[in-house]
Amino acid sequence: MGPQNTDRHHLACLTMNEIPNTSSDTSRHFIRQIIGDDVAAGVPGGKVVTRFPPEPNGWLHIGHAKAITINFGMAREFNGAFNLRMDDTNPSKESEDFVNAIQRDIEWLGCKWDNFIYASDAFDTMRDIAVALIKSCHAYVCEVPQEEWKNFRGVPSAPGTESPFRNRPVDESLARFDAMCRGECDEGAMCLRAKIDMTSPNIHLRDPVIYRVLHMPHYRAGKTWSAYPMYDFAHPIEDALEGITHSLCSIEFEVHRPLYDWVIDRLAELNLLIIRNGEPVRPKQREFARLNLTHTVMSKRYLLQLVQEKKVTGWDDPRMPTISGFRRRGFTPESIRDFCERVGVSKYKSLTELALLDSCVRDDLNRRATRRMAVINPVKVVIDNFPADAEEFFDAPNNPEDPAAGSHQVPFSRELWIERDDFMEVPEKKFFRVTPGQEVRLRYACLFKCTHVEKDAEGNVAEIHGTWDPASRGGTSPDGRKVKATIHWVSVKHALPVEVRLYDKLFTVPEPQADPDRDPHDFLNPNSLVTRTAFAEPALAGAAPGEHFQFERLAYFCVDPDRDAEGRPVFNRTVTLKSST
């Protein structure tokens, strides 16, 4: 107990005095601990190597971002290496387009890989290993038809039965495996199985298929192969070949781990583990829980359905939880990485609130987004004591959080647009904005007092009339009087009409998939996209695609790649500002 307390104290001192701000705010999650312990105990060559192994058959989503940042983050934290590997062992849905999209998204996230690898480049090696396994009686070609195998496999609660081909002569298996690879047999007619244990309570160990026949060209390997390795066989080989020390994956692979280790054991017997500084590198698979987000569906299948049914405009629709969707919506790589860090890593099947992601982007954009004024739901203000032809220019800081960002000029004139919400003819309690007789500040410009309104035939407010105090130019009055509200505005004659796309949650309920009997379609938010024309200050005319702005008092916006018919920028609402009303 004594020594322990001493250690504790020592550690506390270390934390406070010697470890700078690097890891003090990151949690000691179990993966970090496992790798830390392994490094302390001695990893071959002292080098941690991780990998992210997507199958190039679709777009990456925010759930993948979690896996990427964990694998990338651990490699970086332990001064190791991070590989990006295309796990392309099933040609049916893979393509080079997906490879490119995946690379682009990961690059954008800022997770640089040290090596880029195609699993398919190792098809020869995998075949050789399969042959070696047949020769050592660890694998056999099974001709039990695919549909019949379930009778041999058994059920989880009862053992299976051995295949009649299990102990066939090695030469027979060798010949048939060769035929499989060369396309001389039908799909489903035979397969290569690992010979493990048909009585195992773990189904994955009941002679799993390691090669199956697929008469399908591979997007890279062409027609070279007619048999392809299964994930459970290929993955540990890929990891071993690359010298991966820690193979970090999501929780559903937990039950596969004994099989993963079985393959690694075979590779060790065959002396195929790579040697680093004299030691074989034996990869270790560890599993963490997937990311689940409220008001979101993450499954690739369902996202595909949304695209196909045109519920969204594409995989990069700003409402999609894809990385490309978030990018177009205006999320920054930093905000997504921060989110992944804040979500943490555990084995618990959690459901993270979308509000956390919102908080992460706001936090980042608050620091970096250029401030501009724009009015989305306009009503006209007429300043009766301001000359009709006059105009003034007021100086407005580009970002109050960053003085180095400088300032710009905003034109002001007799007629202005303000938000309809900022006016109430009959104010409710605590309404400090525009209402007859109440003075407010027009941001950066002056103090203004509403005197009366004009209404249209239906009784709607058509124009708000009032007066300004010329002595308050710039926003403050020499007499130092205070106003309780400051509102944004845009000069009518200088206004730039722009398209704004107001995005909101795709689903109206926190768990669209909670009820298996209900289609998530039932919960699609009909208002997830509202398009409007806003009046923006002219400085926004030159906004470039991808640029981030805060429309003051409203929300953060990002310039879309699209332009409107007039060639003017289109703004996507990333996230609203927090509002306490």
Place this chain on the structure above:
RNA sequence: UGCCUCAUGGUGUAACGGUAGCACAGCAGACUCUGGAUCUGCUUGUUUAGGUUCAAAUCCUAAUGAGGCAACCA
């Protein structure tokens, strides 16, 4: 129901046998030329039942609840 895994405020996550902390959300207040930001304070938690121990969120047993596994997908 066989095997594996998990369980800490509303949400997510720390605490590694010795003071249950952080973030998000929520609620107050201060400040403010954004009802933003910032600052301060507050509310809310160890699934249950036994056991080990001077001491249990932590170790053991059981219960309960949740997730995963029975593709020739990954």
